[in-house]
Amino acid sequence: EIQMTQSPSSLSASVGDRVTITCRASQGITNDLAWYQQKPGKVPNLLIYDASILHSGVPSRFSGSGFGTDFTLTISSLQPEDVATYYCQKYNSAPLTFGGGTKVELK
């Protein structure tokens, strides 16, 4: 079973900072990777799929990259409304495993 490891587990950054979150798969998953944002007390929202495609309505400050085993989610300029926990998820085959999450807070 493929494991998904996110790092860091939490981070603190200032408004306007560039933020990068990484996700590593224990085996290659081509580009079958999604990123979700879950704000406190809210439902998860799809941000990026197929590793780099921005889902409809997602601000362009979010971007994704990677292929195979190593992936990144980048927020180019952190905004207060980006405070949330971010999860990667692989979907090349079942089980569709999530990473452990990265909590992003404001400094």
Place this chain on the structure above:
Amino acid sequence: EVQLVESGGGLVQPGGSLRLSCAASGFTFSSYAMTWVRQAPGKGLEWVAGISGSGRTTYYADSVRGRFTISRDNSKTTLYLQIISLRAEDTALYYCAKNLRDGVAAPFDYWGQGTLVTVSS
């Protein structure tokens, strides 16, 4: 507008059973795979089970296989999760989610608000 509304959660004793439902609207239900994801209190997301648009193909997490059954009624545009032999570790908020495309191996573009299952004596 896509809407997913879960129901059926509640307080159940260990060993008990429940059937969760997810009423879907705003899209051609039978054309998309559907999924159940759960989140234990204060924890991360856990994929539970998925089902193809036709209902012929299903997949389960190892942690629930044999105790959980995912199904769907396309005529009623409703997704189900039958749960038996409940354990304390099944306590979680259970989300219904729509897959971005048919095929279980796909991300989830819409989520319901969730239904809470609490397993306790």
